[in-house]
Amino acid sequence: MTEETISSDQRLLALRDRIDEIDGEIARLISERADCALEVAEVKKATGEDALYYRPEREAQVLRRAMERNKGPLTDEEMARLFREIMSACLALEEPVKVAYLGPEGTFTQQATLKHFGHSAQSRPLAAIDEVFREVEAGAVSYGVVPVENSTEGVINHTLDNFMTSNLKICGEVELRIHHHLMISDITRPDAITRIYSHAQSLAQCRKWLDSHYPNVERIAVASNAEAAKRVKGEWNAAAIAGDMAAELYDLKVLAEKIEDRPDNSTRFLIIGSQAVPASGDDKTSLMVSMRNEPGALHDLLEPFRRHNVDLTRVETRPSQSGNWTYVFFIDFKGHRDSADIAAALKEVGACASDLKVLGSYPRGVL
Numbered sequence: 001m002t003e004e005t006i007s008s009d010q011r012l013l014a015l016r017d018r019i020d021e022i023d024g025e026i027a028r029l030i031s032e033r034a035d036c037a038l039e040v041a042e043v044k045k046a047t048g049e050d051a052l053y054y055r056p057e058r059e060a061q062v063l064r065r066a067m068e069r070n071k072g073p074l075t076d077e078e079m080a081r082l083f084r085e086i087m088s089a090c091l092a093l094e095e096p097v098k099v100a101y102l103g104p105e106g107t108f109t110q111q112a113t114l115k116h117f118g119h120s121a122q123s124r125p126l127a128a129i130d131e132v133f134r135e136v137e138a139g140a141v142s143y144g145v146v147p148v149e150n151s152t153e154g155v156i157n158h159t160l161d162n163f164m165t166s167n168l169k170i171c172g173e174v175e176l177r178i179h180h181h182l183m184i185s186d187i188t189r190p191d192a193i194t195r196i197y198s199h200a201q202s203l204a205q206c207r208k209w210l211d212s213h214y215p216n217v218e219r220i221a222v223a224s225n226a227e228a229a230k231r232v233k234g235e236w237n238a239a240a241i242a243g244d245m246a247a248e249l250y251d252l253k254v255l256a257e258k259i260e261d262r263p264d265n266s267t268r269f270l271i272i273g274s275q276a277v278p279a280s281g282d283d284k285t286s287l288m289v290s291m292r293n294e295p296g297a298l299h300d301l302l303e304p305f306r307r308h309n310v311d312l313t314r315v316e317t318r319p320s321q322s323g324n325w326t327y328v329f330f331i332d333f334k335g336h337r338d339s340a341d342i343a344a345a346l347k348e349v350g351a352c353a354s355d356l357k358v359l360g361s362y363p364r365g366v367l
């Protein structure tokens with residue numbers, strides 16, 4: 001053994017001793033934090049039957065602080081992800097949070113659910129967006145996670161339409177970078193692929209890549225990316241487009257990575273529930289407004305927002321379900337409904353709208 005290897009071995013040992021010490025401190029502090037959370041639960045329980053254990057505004061503040069405090073070398077996102085999991089475990093001690101998401105397992109919505117609630121939440125997949133709304137309404141779960149818009153393909157109408165008949169509120173949002181991969185099973189012959197399965201939105205998000213790499217292959221839209229991944233398991237001439245989780249879950253081989261046409265492809269998901277969320281300091285509000293179908297209606301609707309300096313982030317129009325050629329506007333803007341400017345704008349909009357429903361004020365997605 002050379003002198004050099006001895007000294008590098010000794011350095012490694014010394015560093016590992018230091019890491020063991022630090023881990024001991026971290027473990028002690030995490031336990032202390034968990035004890036605090038248990039005391040918080042006692043305080044909440046004393047408020048009665050309807051005690052709210054999950055507090056989205058507080059979680060957003062904790063995560064933002066973790067990012068602000070961070071001095072590296074971990075990235076702010078990595079640091080926040082670690083705190084996300086610590087908080088998820090603390091909340092599970094207080095009361096396990098039950099969440100339903102648009103399944104099946106392996107979809108991007110499951111990934112968004114884990115990103116937002118951490119791994120200690122009890123989550124379960126449901127087959128359709130309507131079912132997620134129904135289960136939350138029925139109280140079988142406390143929260144639901146549904147996709148609402150994609151940066152390439154636009155809005156997910158089905159989710160917006162559900163708000164027309166539901167009284168649920170939006171309690172949060174989460175954004176996910178979407179990376180699509182082309183994957184095959186161990187019996188697939190890569191040179192014999194004649195069909196590619198995926199969800200219609202994912203096929204659309206990879207249209208150009210498919211046109212240049214598999215121009216003559218049949219594209220088959222199925223209910224979800226996870227369903228696509230499941231199908232190729234038993235087919236020697238098929239491939240699927242899906243994400244990492246589906247590849248892992250169904251043990252598929254990735255033939256081509258990140259094949260989405262736009263590198264910044266991302267999807268926004270909503271957290272739905274029945275709780276009104278207090279201001280977190282950096283919030284968004286979503287509205288649903290019906291207007292009489294007359295000239296200038298859209299102008300009347302938007303003008304109060306301009307006057308009160310409210311920053312609109314999205315305006316969507318959907319045909320109303322109550323009559324022909326009448327429309328419902330879905331409007332998102334920065335800020336919380338309790339702030340003076342927003343309350344004033346809402347009052348004015350309410351006066352000219354035939355119906356106005358605040359779907360929720362909630363913390364802006366942190367991670």
Ligand SMILES: O=C(O)C(=O)C[C@]1(C(=O)O)C=C[C@@H](O)C=C1
Pocket residue numbers: 037040041053054055056058059062086087088090091094
């Ligand atoms: O501050 C609270 O209300 C807590 O319950 C503690 C805590 C945390 O671990 O920081 C846990 C769950 C809540 O959703 C928010 C924060």
